[in-house]
Amino acid sequence: MKKDANINDLLGNLGDMMSLLTEAQRLSLSKVATLHKFRKNELIYAAGAHPESLYCLVSGKVKICREGVGARTQIVRVIRSIEYFGYRPAFAGEDFLMSAIAFEPSMIVCFPIDIVMAMAKENPLLAWFFVERLATDLGQADERTVTLTQKHIRGRLADALLFLKDHYGLEEDGYTLSIYLSREDLANMSNMTTANAIRTLSAFASERIVAVDGRKIKLLDEARLSKISRMG
């Protein structure tokens, strides 16, 4: 984790949340904000740690994951820029349940979470900013539980691919997912073994639903994917 100096250039771009603050709050937050760089696969925070910061991903991509039974990892959420994360445990009065790891080189601004919490308890718009995000995430978490427990392997992988498209988008060609994941990460998103992620992705490729070139995945037939996601 490398600390950097030119942070004030960035604070203006942390948009949605910053605009909810009073001038005084914005100023006092900017004084305690710190900028950090993470390399690919670098740990940002670890499950079990005590939360100290509110994180804002400025550039790059981040996964939030949980070690489950017998070292089986689950990717629970993924973060894109510009998105805030890492605040839930502090708000619930808990330590981190999840770890955050950079998918790719990432720049992150950190704010002391106790300061943010104190501000939220005085600034209803800031508090409501988090209400909306938590409410949305909770809905997604519940949906995800149903998906992961009730759909079959093909449906779960189809869901993961569509989710990645929705979240990180496509490249200029309009087909290629703009995030390149290992088969293992794909498996950890879809709650299956790596071997099954490989097999199922190959099956999709041979059915011309996707095209695979290493870690590049082209979604050739989103309608089929949606159907697989819904059906089985």
Next chain:
Amino acid sequence: MKKDANINDLLGNLGDMMSLLTEAQRLSLSKVATLHKFRKNELIYAAGAHPESLYCLVSGKVKICREGVGARTQIVRVIRSIEYFGYRPAFAGEDFLMSAIAFEPSMIVCFPIDIVMAMAKENPLLAWFFVERLATDLGQADERTVTLTQKHIRGRLADALLFLKDHYGLEEDGYTLSIYLSREDLANMSNMTTANAIRTLSAFASERIVAVDGRKIKLLDEARLSKISRMG
């Protein structure tokens, strides 16, 4: 759903949230609050409906559940008195994803959700009240996903039993769960078929981990249950 009159007696007991309001807010909310009674298994709200109310369970017990793939129901959350529920979808700008159903005869106070939201956007303590609850629920939802997807049947049922104990408590004898669920409900909490819930509960009984008398379940050996929950 039967509407009732003696609501003002109750509003004083809706404690934690009410105490966060200004005098004016408390007064104006009390004017629009309504009291409703639900019989056992009566629907309180249905998935797909547009949220209109904030619900507060005054007495009774409620399950929040989701119809999954092929009519397989999941019990996602359970509500005890006095607890607020049904606010998430409105806060996220969504319709209900879940249905709420009374486990047993229940009394519920309803407040118009748009009024509550308007108040929260002006009253940071009220907003923070929901932040804390949403943050806690989100943590539980994520944990639950790992449990349901990675643990085996015995572990999942053990979890459900311990969860029910934590949430609804025990009767005076110190052993009997103070909620009587059908095997089907137990299955829907643990993500398994009814037949497997019956089988596994019988297994626990023959191992003297629990004692079963109809729908009454005594937890004889919580340590074993915790161990089963952790191991598999």
Next chain:
DNA sequence: TTGTTTTTATGTTTTACGGCACAAAAATAA
């Protein structure tokens, strides 16, 4: 370059759990 680790790929075996069928028992209704 060559060696080493990681990732991808595919085949085989095993098993946990769902699906189905069918009683017995209990709850509810007539």
Next chain:
DNA sequence: TTATTTTTGTGCCGTAAAACATAAAAACAA
């Protein structure tokens, strides 16, 4: 009471997906 529906309890069978094994390919290091 008797009839009917719902819930509980077991057995058996099929299968989806994990576990295991092994090899090829790619990435990375020396």
